[in-house]
Amino acid sequence: MRAPFDAPRVASIKKLPMNSSTRVKFDRPPVVEVACSALFSTAKPLRGIHIGLYAQRIQSDFPQIEEVPPLVPVVEFQEPGTGGAQLTYAVGPLPPLRRTWFITDDGRNLIQVQEDRFIFNWKKAADDDRYPSYDEVIERFDRHLAGFIEFVTEQDLGPLSYRQFELIYVNQIPLGPPEVEISESRLLVDHVRDTTRPRFLGEPVGVNWVSIYELPNHEGRLYMTAQSARAPDGRRILRLDLTARGVPADTVDRGRAWFDQAHTWITRGFADLTAEDIQQRVWRRTA
Numbered sequence: 001m002r003a004p005f006d007a008p009r010v011a012s013i014k015k016l017p018m019n020s021s022t023r024v025k026f027d028r029p030p031v032v033e034v035a036c037s038a039l040f041s042t043a044k045p046l047r048g049i050h051i052g053l054y055a056q057r058i059q060s061d062f063p064q065i066e067e068v069p070p071l072v073p074v075v076e077f078q079e080p081g082t083g084g085a086q087l088t089y090a091v092g093p094l095p096p097l098r099r100t101w102f103i104t105d106d107g108r109n110l111i112q113v114q115e116d117r118f119i120f121n122w123k124k125a126a127d128d129d130r131y132p133s134y135d136e137v138i139e140r141f142d143r144h145l146a147g148f149i150e151f152v153t154e155q156d157l158g159p160l161s162y163r164q165f166e167l168i169y170v171n172q173i174p175l176g177p178p179e180v181e182i183s184e185s186r187l188l189v190d191h192v193r194d195t196t197r198p199r200f201l202g203e204p205v206g207v208n209w210v211s212i213y214e215l216p217n218h219e220g221r222l223y224m225t226a227q228s229a230r231a232p233d234g235r236r237i238l239r240l241d242l243t244a245r246g247v248p249a250d251t252v253d254r255g256r257a258w259f260d261q262a263h264t265w266i267t268r269g270f271a272d273l274t275a276e277d278i279q280q281r282v283w284r285r286t287a
Helices: 048-058 134-154 255-273 276-281
Strands: 031-041 064-068 074-076 085-087 099-103 109-114 117-123 161-174 208-214 221-230 236-246
Touching: 031 134, 048 099, 048 109, 048 134, 074 161, 074 236, 109 134, 117 134, 134 255, 161 255, 208 255, 221 255, 236 255
Parallel strands: none
Antiparallel strands: 031 117, 031 161, 064 099, 074 085, 099 109, 109 117, 161 236, 208 221, 221 236
């Protein structure tokens, strides 16, 4: 099976130059989920019957099926410096397909399909689960997307054209003891509380903010979203999502290169945004 960005109609992948020294690595990263996504269009619409046929194709590896509401596409503005994205809506004779989840028995891998989107997720399913690495996750995404493209071709739906790519890292960071006293104002270095003067307000009991950064070559943006939340056991946590969203000029020939660049910006951005002592003491940074 060919990789999805190496079809006969295009040249081979051009990866960004990178060596191991550019990687940021942690022995105990707070990553709980990674999602690789391709927003696409096809000449003929993907229907419910196609979802059923695709389910049969991957049933042995993804036996569990759930249906959830579809995601509304969020598409980046192409103009640099606009600092945002827009929701897009398509009006047609039929309501949009529901989004279908195909889940492995252990719950750690998930494929999501709707009529304009293919997503592969790795999810932490147990407390002792370790993040497998970007290389493993992107390889699985490539392989399953290649199989989906093959299926779309077999069903005569026309070529799959990419509209946008997305890479999301979800981090859940416990706040407070026992390992080290972590608070939102200590963790995020761009939002450090000013204690050099008397303050009327005490420490915030919650935060919710977004920072946006331009990716190189106008190929999209990186979003940092920090939000206070509660874990299922009631502990206070900070959910820190880093989302890279955009598209290169050559979507097929540079598709994998875009994801590699997005991963670099997410990991190095995470290290740039968070306190160095917490990186060393809690997440055990190794590179």
